[in-house]
Amino acid sequence: MYRYDAFDQRIVDERVAQFSDQTTRYLAGELSEDEYRPLRLQNGLYIQKQAPMLRIAVPYGLLSAAQLRRVARIARDYDKGYVHFSTRQNIQYNWPALENVPKILAELAEVEMHAIQTSGNCIRNFTSDPYAGVAGDEVIDPRPWAEILRQWATFHPEFAYLPRKFKIAVNGASEDRAVIQCHDIGLDLVRNDAGETGFRVLVGGGLGRTPIIGKEISAFVPWQDIITYCEAILRVYNRFGRRDNMYKARIKILVQSMGIEAFREQVEAEWQHSRGGPGTLTESEVARVAGHFVDPAYETLPAEDAGYHRQLADNKAFAAWARRNVRTHKQPGYASVVLSLKKTGVAPGDITSEQLEQVADWADRYSFGEVRSTHEQNLVLADVRQSDLYAVWQAARDAGLATPNIGLLTDMICCPGGDFCNLANAKSIPVAEAIQERFDDLDYLHDIGDIEINISGCMNACGHHHVGHIGILGVDKNGQEWYQVTIGGAQGNQASLGKVIGPSFARAEMPDVLERIIQIYIEERHADERFIDTARRIGIAPFKTRVYADRDVKKKVVNG
Amino acid sequence: MAKLIKNGKVVDDNWQVLPADATEVPAGPVIVPLALWQSAAGELADRGDLGVWLAPDEDPAELADALPSLAVVAIEFPKFADGRGYSSAALLRSRYGYRGELRAIGEVLRDQFFYLTRCGFDALQPAEGRYTDEQLVASLASLGDFSEPYQGAIDRPEPVWRRHQRQQVAA
Numbered sequence: 001m002y003r004y005d006a007f008d009q010r011i012v013d014e015r016v017a018q019f020s021d022q023t024t025r026y027l028a029g030e031l032s033e034d035e036y037r038p039l040r041l042q043n044g045l046y047i048q049k050q051a052p053m054l055r056i057a058v059p060y061g062l063l064s065a066a067q068l069r070r071v072a073r074i075a076r077d078y079d080k081g082y083v084h085f086s087t088r089q090n091i092q093y094n095w096p097a098l099e100n101v102p103k104i105l106a107e108l109a110e111v112e113m114h115a116i117q118t119s120g121n122c123i124r125n126f127t128s129d130p131y132a133g134v135a136g137d138e139v140i141d142p143r144p145w146a147e148i149l150r151q152w153a154t155f156h157p158e159f160a161y162l163p164r165k166f167k168i169a170v171n172g173a174s175e176d177r178a179v180i181q182c183h184d185i186g187l188d189l190v191r192n193d194a195g196e197t198g199f200r201v202l203v204g205g206g207l208g209r210t211p212i213i214g215k216e217i218s219a220f221v222p223w224q225d226i227i228t229y230c231e232a233i234l235r236v237y238n239r240f241g242r243r244d245n246m247y248k249a250r251i252k253i254l255v256q257s258m259g260i261e262a263f264r265e266q267v268e269a270e271w272q273h274s275r276g277g278p279g280t281l282t283e284s285e286v287a288r289v290a291g292h293f294v295d296p297a298y299e300t301l302p303a304e305d306a307g308y309h310r311q312l313a314d315n316k317a318f319a320a321w322a323r324r325n326v327r328t329h330k331q332p333g334y335a336s337v338v339l340s341l342k343k344t345g346v347a348p349g350d351i352t353s354e355q356l357e358q359v360a361d362w363a364d365r366y367s368f369g370e371v372r373s374t375h376e377q378n379l380v381l382a383d384v385r386q387s388d389l390y391a392v393w394q395a396a397r398d399a400g401l402a403t404p405n406i407g408l409l410t411d412m413i414c415c416p417g418g419d420f421c422n423l424a425n426a427k428s429i430p431v432a433e434a435i436q437e438r439f440d441d442l443d444y445l446h447d448i449g450d451i452e453i454n455i456s457g458c459m460n461a462c463g464h465h466h467v468g469h470i471g472i473l474g475v476d477k478n479g480q481e482w483y484q485v486t487i488g489g490a491q492g493n494q495a496s497l498g499k500v501i502g503p504s505f506a507r508a509e510m511p512d513v514l515e516r517i518i519q520i521y522i523e524e525r526h527a528d529e530r531f532i533d534t535a536r537r538i539g540i541a542p543f544k545t546r547v548y549a550d551r552d553v554k555k556k557v558v559n560g
Numbered sequence: 561m562a563k564l565i566k567n568g569k570v571v572d573d574n575w576q577v578l579p580a581d582a583t584e585v586p587a588g589p590v591i592v593p594l595a596l597w598q599s600a601a602g603e604l605a606d607r608g609d610l611g612v613w614l615a616p617d618e619d620p621a622e623l624a625d626a627l628p629s630l631a632v633v634a635i636e637f638p639k640f641a642d643g644r645g646y647s648s649a650a651l652l653r654s655r656y657g658y659r660g661e662l663r664a665i666g667e668v669l670r671d672q673f674f675y676l677t678r679c680g681f682d683a684l685q686p687a688e689g690r691y692t693d694e695q696l697v698a699s700l701a702s703l704g705d706f707s708e709p710y711q712g713a714i715d716r717p718e719p720v721w722r723r724h725q726r727q728q729v730a731a
Binding site: 005006007010014015022031035121156157159161162163235239273278282285291292 | 640641642643644646647648650654655669671672674676678679695701702705706707708709710713717718719721722724726728729
């Protein structure tokens with residue numbers, strides 16, 4: 001992974017000093033609440049219901065074992081001994097004291113971590129494919145490009161006070177695992193007919209209040225030009241994006257109101273002035289950064305490890321785990337392991353300090369000292385020998401991190417919701433938990449198969465509910481928490497936005513609602529047809545009919 | 561007398577900034593709103609002590625031809641979180657080649673100084689009364705918040721990897 005040189009380290013150290021001084025001035029009353037707010041937000045610090053929340057950047061989801069240990073130590077020393085992994089691959093502390101934040105940042109800086117631009121109306125952390133560098137379908141490794149762009153965006157002086165937040169995702173595989181169609185800029189690494197590297201650039205995607213799938217602004221931007229091209233997009237947005245209404249301030253609204261053609265023309269016109277200028281990338285800079293992302297020292301192994309296959313045959317529980325939580329790897333004899341942070345009874349994405357330290361140990365022992373976080377809020381050991389999988393499973397099982405549910409119904413994406421977040425209209429964690437409890441039969445879960453349930457506690461959509469096969473959105477009706485259900489959303493190459501099936505439900509109804517939706521699927525599905533494919537084929541009407549059946553009866557009785 | 565940070569130093573300032581609805585241009589060094597300048601450009605052209613200020617939504621292109629005759633161009637930040645002025649400044653310095661004084665006015669705070677100067681402002685004028693003289697002097701420290709920024713901007717057009725040899729990882 002990328003390791004800091006003296007320049008990177010100095011920037012992060014100087015940030016700690018800067019923020020420490022700003023916080024001191026704020027606490028001394030020299031900075032007003034309004035003046036301090038964007039400063040702390042651009043350092044990931046929210047003032048929440050119970051306590052501040054501090055969001056730490058995990059650039060494109062990559063963490064070292066040493067970083068995990070430090071994150072664990074900070075959680076123990078300054079928080080309640082656990083952290084939360086967010087849907088943008090970042091880490092959140094839920095209970096730090098404001099006056100400790102500068103100290104926390106200083107301790108993070110020692111292991112090349114920071115909270116820079118994890119919130120606020122600026123360019124946010126870059127997200128990417130958690131299987132970068134190990135996936136069989138990878139065309140170009142996205143990590144060096146995400147790092148190059150991360151550095152470009154860090155403290156960019158022109159784009160620190162944008163109309164609204166700005167999220168960029170980079171994907172380099174034939175399957176999109178970075179949700180690039182739902183980002184302000186989505187970058188898809190491609191090769192042109194001449195075999196040259198470049199980017200297909202999408203713009204104006206996003207979830208939130210107005211979910212929109214991004215539109216292609218350029219089919220191919222040569223790699224040398226990607227910084228100047230992104231800069232042109234950002235400048236047009238910074239100048240012309242709406243600032244009068246925060247709900248209409250994202251770039252998606254600007255693109256929508258101008259139309260993609262007019263927006264493209266304006267970006268191209270802007271780009272003609274900077275194209276070829278000093279922001280143009282050089283082979284040597286790309287090579288310098290790419291040098292941090294070379295393959296680890298893989299052993300030459302047979303494609304299939306005989307011992308692993310014996311263990312699979314002998315142990316049903318191990319086989320069930322391997323089937324869901326182990327992924328194929330480009331390197332013969334290796335696999336990637338997903339550690340589930342979706343155990344029933346634990347808030348999705350939460351992990352304790354002890355568990356973090358254990359994961360760090362497994363990373364050192366089995367996976368070249370690295371861990372990745374996923375936007376589905378799980379962790380990945382990307383480079384495990386097949387012959388080590390059994391040992392990893394045993395250790396993970398003992399630690400409560402081996403729930404064999406990756407991609408299954410209980411592997412839900414879920415924001416912190418009303419339990420923690422000021423923005424939320426409704427709680428999300430208890431809904432996830434109630435659904436997990438209802439679907440507690442592992443055989444049934446495997447029978448239901450691949451399905452994505454995404455839960456957001458408000459329309460800001462941190463839980464990505466629009467792109468869940470089943471999406472659940474917390475809404476406020478007269479001070480009460482209600483939940484709206486969508487069906488048919490999807491991430492990936494066939495990204496789509498779910499459709500609302502009807503009036504919202506009380507929290508207690510949600511497990512029944514889910515059960516009915518799943519029943520319809522079981523009845524209607526063709527052999528080997530995934531939930532999302534059935535939902536696309538039959539539409540939302542059959543789900544709607546069944547889910548609201550009682551209500552119609554009641555209504556008829558009342559009316560009749 | 562009003563204070564101004566110019567090229568990293570606190571100096572006295574004798575320029576008067578006229579409000580957006582001003583219709584008369586008094587004698588003496590004065591910075592006028594764009595609309596007033598446009599309506600009276602002919603009469604004002606020969607004055608050596610004239611500046612124009614732009615609101616965030618006013619296009620710097622409007623001033624492109626007049627820049628050589630202006631002693632000051634100011635950009636207004638009605639709210640410090642309104643970031644349009646950063647792009648206006650960058651455009652004036654790069655596309656339109658403006659070399660004179662470029663002044664940030666309005667809600668100008670020390671925690672934005674570093675970004676402002678990177679985008680080409682050489683004069684920073686916090687609202688009168690926002691800082692004491694002592695605080696203004698102390699605020700100069702914020703100009704040096706970061707010593708080697710990553711990306712190119714107006715102050716340093718080249719990104720750090722062009723300005724310096726960066727360390728290669730051992731193969």
